Amino acid sequence: MNKNNPYLPIPMRLVKNFCETEDKLIHTFDLEFVNKEDQENFKYLPGQFAELMVYGQGEAPFGIASSPNEPGILKFSVAKVGVVSKALHLLEEGSTVGVRGPLGNWYPVEDLKGKNIVIIGGGFAFTTLRSTIQYLLDPVRRGDYGDITVVYGARNPGLLLYKEELQEWENRDDINMVTTIDRPAEGWEGRTGFVPAVVEEVAPSAENTVCIICGPPVMIKFTQPVLEKLGFTPEQIIMSLEMRMKCGLGMCGRCNIGSKYVCKDGPVFTLEQLKKLPNEY
Amino acid sequence: MIINKSEIAGLLDNLVKEYRVYAPVQKDGIVTFEQINEGTQAKPGATSKKPPKEILFPQSEELFNYQVDSQGLRMEDKIDDTKSVAFGVRPCDAKSMMLLDNVFHNDEYEDVYYTTRRKNTLIISVGCNQPASTCFCTSVGSSPFDTDGSDVLLTDIGDSYLAEAITEQGKEFLCKLNLPASDDQAKTKAEETKKQAQLTSEVDTTGIKEKLDDMFDHPYWESLYEKCLGCGACTYLCPTCHCFDIADEAKDCAGCRVRNWDSCMFPLFTLHGSGHNPRTSGKERWRQRAMHKFNYFVERYNASACVGCGRCIKNCPVNLDIRQVIADIKAQDTGSEVS
Amino acid sequence: MQKLTKEIQDTAKKLLEENKVDLVVGFAKGSLPLRSTPYFARTAEQAEELVWNQFCENNLANYLKKREEKVAVVAKGCDIRAIVALIKENQINRDNLYIIGVTCQGMIDRNKADELVNGKEILETETNGEEIVLKGKDLEQKAKVEELLYDTCTRCAYGNPVIYDELIGEEQPAKEPNFEDIEKFEALSAEERAQYLAKEMEKCIRCYACRNACPMCYCDTCFVDESTPQWISKRANSAKDNLIFQGVRVFHQLGRCADCGACERACPMGINLSLLTRKGVKDVKETYGYEAGLNPDDKPVLSDFETDDPQPFLMKE
């Protein structure tokens, strides 16, 4: 076994397999390192992803939903789409899975220091945003950043991820947590409306602010002009891309946009960077 | 140094005892690079149908195997560090290996499967006295006697080869062989041979990278792909194409992870689990192929990902000629329609 | 040939000029000796590029599937059989297709030519119909065209197109389909056959040129690319899986294969693929008296059941 072999997954134990959404299509997985050594070597930042492996089925890349300030575990929220995610959903707690990572770049948390941060998320793409929020809200770090505004939307209340945490964040005063669902629903007393409209309502100032946005393409498409209107420049907008990936190392060749490999050079890009790349994603 | 052609087989027989030796082998009308057991199998000077990149980067390779059961997890990787010699590689193919080095050992990660083989494989190339009509290496910064990527370069001077060590490893290797030193006559002959090796085919690639910088949305791509069947013959037979797929082959919880060549010409290559495909049609796929070779790769590694071997030209089922593509790109007007 | 080229160009020009079609699919001169290349003419000017010669080896039916616009195609007998089969399978709308049928004596097999000149490089050819001269450096070899034809062409009985809107070329003498090659193979022992197939399949590199060149292989997702379930391994070094790929391809072609040989021509590794496809063609013909691509109104032979259908396969070996 070659220690430097980037293709080898480290073993982790599935400690929690939790059905996150009402449609039952998204589960959240908490993984625990089997070897202490692996835990120490696994250094990551919000925005990075890892290849999650189900033995006998294969591996697939997922954004890391946990934050480095939640030691000992890795959290992933996975939608049931392919072979691996289907198998993951069926895994019993206590099973061994493989993890290869951390992979890719991260949200520029260092550069964000001293700035206000707006986080916009939609649907189940909230995973690395959760990681980011957790990271920013860490008491040792919170002081480094300015105002934090989060707008998170889903089609209906049942499809919101991390419902308990959302509640908790809403109750805090060091973060402006805005949760919205597309249309009014029974029992939902919160805000309704699509994310772009809500962002417009919330109207965060672009002054000394960076916006991290992650969600379905249509949400991004319609939120961009809103942000522009609010005065955000492409340099102030940070996005995370999704592409079909295999190696995660910038070698296998499928996730490139122009000369950039999303897996290695991304997945985090500023809108400015993306504008320079071909529109092929 | 000089190697007499009649001694090649004997020499290879000796090498086989110490190394794993690959050489061009003619089988059933097709030349392929294969491991040989005896010298007479080799056919130096022949150009293989499939490029020798597969020596370092096999079409299918087991990365590791594993088993999960009540006793826990067992895993074993299979990194091949056998000392090997690739004998009779074409200079263009040797050059391609140098290009692949960039890919498999980037600033962050090292593909130990490739690099271990690479480190342990000596490349002995044979220059091209008579380049084929489809060869255009000189157009893409190479030549019939290019030394890039080779440890030893052989030049066919009639009854014998002139052997030149290109690298330190090459030098050491040649020393061990105890070959007669080359005389001036041989050297002169070699020089002449090199000079005489003329390419009949040329295509102007100057400025193609810059041209392509502005061509992503160019209508040219609309018609380029039209006759393309979307097969992988061009990419699989290309010495520099290196895209691969990773898949698990398993039964229950025991299996192995396999890497297989993949091709940007296949629709599934970029298909997302959601059904979204950033490269929906042949248009996007052909653009990717052209761009990757002559723009993206250049941008990343400062070299075109084409060595001009002509395999894709010869083997395309519909005669879609990359030289024509290059010429067409060059001929396109990019002044106005760039968005 | 030149006469045919002229007639094709004229017809194509006329169709395009009169806006009867938006596109003519035919052949243009190739970039290599012994090659022509598929060509898409959308203007009368482009129609001038159309050629007809004995190197028009590709099956153009491939380019006609699920097209919205009005298309004309320059098609030889085997292309047309594929077209007929595709019309039957809803892949081609006959109403939008204008068939310029060309009678065909067969296409030249470039591999046979290469074999003939024993590894020398052919740089140029000259032909006068019956005979061809292969020229290169230190090379000038004469050969009878007939001897260089693709095997599928020499055994083809459909030099005269079965349907067309316009016919170009002289009528070819009627021939009977010939399956001597398959009979020879069938005569081998099971072990010999298995050995032969294994040897052929070892060459496969899974580039899928055969599949993609085949007009009848048009599934959006080929079974080899399926992941749920994954039917076969994608390893090219597994001759067994390669054989399953080809075997299933042949099963999928039963009663549909137009026997054009496009798969084999496309194969860069020179695998004898028509052996398998033609075995299927022969079996279907012998068992059900059916040949694909002759009549768009036929029922798909393997999906139709007659009580007196023979069932020899139920009790064999």
Next chain:
Amino acid sequence: MVHGLWSIRIEMGQTRSITTKNERTVVHMSTKRTGSVLVLGAGIAGIQASLDLAESGYYVHLVESSPAIGGVMPALDKTFPTNDCSMCILSPKLVDCGRHLNINVMTTSELIDLEGEPGNYKAKVKTRARYVDPAKCTGCGSCTEECPVKVDDDFNQGLSKRKAIYKQYAQAYPNAYAIDKNKCLKFKNAKACGKCLKACQAEAINHEMEDEINELEVGAVILMPGFDAYDASKLDYYGYGKVPNVITSLEFERILSASGPFGGHLIRPSDEKEPKKIAWIQCVGSRNCKNDHGYCSSVCCMYSIKEAVIAKEHSEHDLDTAIFYMDMRTYGKEFEKYYNRAQEEQGVRFVRNRVYELTEGEDGSVKIRYALEDGSIQYEEFDMVVLSVGLEPKGEAVELAKKLGIELNQYNFCEAKPLTGINTNKEGIYVAGAFSGPRDIPETVMQASAAAGEAQALLSEAKGTLTKAKEYPAETDVAGEIIRTGVFVCHCGINIAGVVDVPNVVDYAKELPGVVLSTNKIYACSQDSSGQIKEAIKEHNLNRVVVASCSPRTHEPMFQETLKEAGLNPHLFELTNIRDQCSWVHMDEPEKATEKAKDLVKMAVNKVALAKPVQPVKLDMNHDVLVIGGGVSGMTNALNLAEQGYQVNLVEKEQQLGGIARRLHYGLKGEDVQGYLNQLINQIEQNNNIKVYTGQEIADVNGFVGNFTTTLTDGQQIEHGVTVIATGSQEYQPQEYLYGENHRVKTLLELETEIADGQLDKVNNVVLIQCVGSRDSERPYCSRICCTKSIKTALKIKERRPEAKVYILYRDIRTYGFYEDLYTEARQKGVIFIRYSEDNKPVVENVEDGLRVTVTDHVLGEPVEIYTDEIGLASAIVPPVENNQKLSKFYKVPLNEDKFFLEAHLKLRPVDFSTEGVFMCGLSHGPKNLEENISQAKAAAGRAATVLAKDQITVEGKSAVVDKKKCSACGTCEQICPAKAIKVDEEEQAAVVNEALCKGCGACSSSCRCGAINVKGCTDEQIMAMLSAL
């Protein structure tokens, strides 16, 4: 309000007419009828009738005198002619019946009195104390283990012992024990015992329990108490009870049965030695006027052949089997072929003879003294002799019938009124099964459905008034849940566990992915197992269930019902067959069988893991009926359904109704057929619910159960919910015996007309030749009615001209049942019977002034020449092949080899097709006489009603599904779909499935190259998962 029991005549309200023997009684009623029926006897007939009624909207009280339902079938081994395991085919029906919400099963009960009027009866039912509360008893069997009293086991024909507390048979419903009061020690002396009480954890036993009498209100009563086997000891010369190893056929059934006293090991009960030579003696207690059993018991020939064939299969060595018979009466559907195979392929010997005596031979053998046809006396010794005992009415049933005023025939059978099939002399009281005459299972089932149909016609106004609908718990949503599979491995008594190491398989399954529970069941299909499975689903939170037992064909629906009751979608279930496909076929390799069972279980576990809930598709039901064929069968069927209140379209291809009956004059029992027919046609024409289309055939058919659209040849379209095929058959046009060449050679039907016209009144010699066109290589079936018909004709000739000589040239005389009386009568009246063999057929030649028939007499062994005036040919009944093939394609219903329509199951679904909503009756099903056709027509009505009664058609939903992304719209599926359920949508460029039409057959899926089509519950992924288990 007191009424005379049978004589209500109230001149108001709805009018109903019933017809018996040319007299028409009109009964007018105003009282509201009761929507429930009392079914007496819970054999297969009672069960079938109960299920039909309960499914059609009537509440059923099923009264059975024994402690369990099932009747005789559970005791039988295999059944002819399909060799299906009797218990296996019955078991699902037992369970269906047992757990049916609208069937009140009353065991240890009997009808003691009945009063009231048709439509409104009060029935007194006495339920004897069982001393075990079935509601509490789990059937665990602890009590029986403790019980010290051993009693002869009736179920095993006394070949083994049971205890005083017992369960009739393993799979019995109710799955509860009962105490044999006469044997229990505690009843003799309260302090003597009580072990069972201690053993019973469920506290189900109560020796204080008392008999109960309940009064039930019912609208109609169906009598089907079944039969008793003839007591062979009454015939001294057979030595039964004296000569060891002379046993009865019922005992032999138990010996053969895997659940029997010897576990299916073929041995002699006296010394447990394996016999090498067995004989069957036919007609024991049948065709015997001396002991008042003059009738033929109808079933013995077939069951003996079956027993001989199965015995050969059970025997490790070459078993010699011989059947000693008088006439081989294999007249039923597919019977003759069974007989031929037994003779030609399985080597069963058939000895035509008269047995005189059985005596004890050496080493326990039995010596038979018999005479061959030529009179020569023979002796042969056998290791064992089986007496093929006949059927006779049950004593208590006879008493009850007499009490109720039900007329019985001379043999005390409750023979149905002529041309009614199932009616007794009392309206509202019907009879079916062996109590109406000896008959086999399919005919019994048919009659049961017929009686159900007739009861429904009577009670139609009260339909649905007393029934309850079953409610299931809400379905658990298992989407997204981690797989939790429960595996239940069945022992099937010794059927599986005798070969497969069941505990080993159970342990193996525990380790399989997703399996959280693996356990075994002695009988997985028993009521208590079903309860335990439900418990396990709840306790272990199972979301997938695998049962490893027997055939999904028979048992899957039952287990699926269990899942539904436990709140799981029934398709989260997989049944793997480790019996038929494992223990049975690998009997000699237990280790390999165990390994295979493991593989099968693993495959099922892998498959079920990928199972998804399938929701049924509901569609509105068209309640109209199309009856094709306006003969007696079609008309009877139409009339019954019309009386049930359904709109009926009756299509007849001729210009006139009546069919082949128009050529009949004399019923087999002397009925006036033409009178009957005219009256029937009249009733049809008068009935407002019936629309008649004459001169029409079927031109096209679209749709499916509940929603058929049938186009007639004139273009009219009929929309209907069910179809009844009653297209009849034809008379074979003989090519032989100078038919068509000499005008004196006629078919029986032609002859019949001539007799009726008086043309034969002066005839002197008549020869009737049997089996013309039947039982030959071209038509290897028996036309069933010709023997009786010929004898009837002969008697008619004799009646008209007693001095006429009538010869009947025959191969076997097949006057089954009470028709045997006619045979007896004919012989008494001097009709001359000459037997010929198939390879030496009579020769008919033209001679001057007449005809000469030469036949080789079997007794004399010499040719006999008969000069005759007339020849009647007993011409075969042949199906209208082209017409049948056409309908077969239209309605997707199969034909058998002989081109008669093939029912869904030869034994238990005799009028159904496997295509839902299509039924058949009459001669289109196979040769039958008028009486039987009428019965079958009513049966088809009874069965059709089970469909028509539904408000909606519920399709299981296991349909094909198209993945539009993968579909290339090539249309192959459209071409291949036999149900016309899939079409390419031009717009979508993809195939679209009509789920209601889709049968889930998989033809589209397997022909789809793109892999775009999968069948729910059997996806490619599931199949691959199964394969990768290996």
